[in-house]
Amino acid sequence: MAQNPVINKFGQASGPNRGVPTPSAVDLQKLYDQPAFAGARAPSRYMTLDDVVQRTAAMLGVLLVSGAISWELVTTRAALPVLLIGAMGGLALGLYMSFTMRANAATALVYAALEGAFLGAISRLFNAMYSGIVIQAVTGTVMVAGGMLFVYKIGAIRVTPKFTRVVVGATIGVFGLMVVNLIAYLFHPGGLGLRSGGVLAIAFSVVCIVIASMNLVMDFDMIERSIRQGSDQKLAWFASFGLMVTLIWLYLEILRLLSYLRE
Numbered sequence: 083m084a085q086n087p088v089i090n091k092f093g094q095a096s097g098p099n100r101g102v103p104t105p106s107a108v109d110l111q112k113l114y115d116q117p118a119f120a121g122a123r124a125p126s127r128y129m130t131l132d133d134v135v136q137r138t139a140a141m142l143g144v145l146l147v148s149g150a151i152s153w154e155l156v157t158t159r160a161a162l163p164v165l166l167i168g169a170m171g172g173l174a175l176g177l178y179m180s181f182t183m184r185a186n187a188a189t190a191l192v193y194a195a196l197e198g199a200f201l202g203a204i205s206r207l208f209n210a211m212y213s214g215i216v217i218q219a220v221t222g223t224v225m226v227a228g229g230m231l232f233v234y235k236i237g238a239i240r241v242t243p244k245f246t247r248v249v250v251g252a253t254i255g256v257f258g259l260m261v262v263n264l265i266a267y268l269f270h271p272g273g274l275g276l277r278s279g280g281v282l283a284i285a286f287s288v289v290c291i292v293i294a295s296m297n298l299v300m301d302f303d304m305i306e307r308s309i310r311q312g313s314d315q316k317l318a319w320f321a322s323f324g325l326m327v328t329l330i331w332l333y334l335e336i337l338r339l340l341s342y343l344r345e
Contacts, residue, residue: 126314133318134305134325140187141194141326148198149205156203168200176327185320193323197330208337212344219337226291226332230298239296241303249296256290279342287339294332301325 156164175193179185209216233239259276266273276286305321 129309129313129315129318129321131305131309133315134309134321137187137190137318137322138325141190141322144191144194145198145201145326148195149202152199152202153206156206161203161207164199164203168196168198168203172196172200176323179320179323183320185323186316187319190319190323190326194326197326201330201333204334205337208341212341215337215340215344218340219333222336222340223329223333226295226336227298227329230295231302234299234302239299241300245296246300249293249300252293253297256286256293259286277338279345284339284342287335287342290335291332291339294328294335297328298325298332301328 152164152168172193175189175196179189179193205216205219208219230239239245259274263273263276272278275282277283301321301324304324308317308321
């Protein structure tokens, strides 16, 4: 049978003597075992769960030390400057790390120190008004975080694309309401009533606690997926930072809720 000369030439040019040698079974297995990085250079070391645990523990340690110092040194008169410096400094640094995704030991630990100063001052003010409320809030935060980790590990809650969209949308919504409530304070005492006690404030704090808890599940899933996909160990600081942000938010909402229930 006569062959097409173009096909014949193409076959000769692409034969084993003209093209790239066919890889062996061992070479193919090595290629298969390598993680896909979409053309990026493989990291020098992959992120592990120990990396995240150690960095989170370091941030918690700095936060607790800073909070304890703030608690002991802050008086009622000095509380406002410490609150402003801690809150604004932590917010600015947190936004920088969130939008640039550049978190390292220096930025993460400074963020923890600033947030610790803020939490120490505000916790002392709340504890002065409602004795023992800080211990209750800390206990509640630990219990909620532990509970969400448990239900995530047993698969009771699965992080699907729909779940992610709902949680992200709800998070943006409640933070939007917080901003509107702050602006409303300028024109009306108590703003929208979201932070002024009563049924509405209690309901809003409960909603915030639920959404913060769902964000914890997303944090756990992000950490697990990053480890499974072979992410660079440098990402561990960013993962720990995200976890800390959610835990701080959860603690503040539980603290607020307990204060409303004490009134």
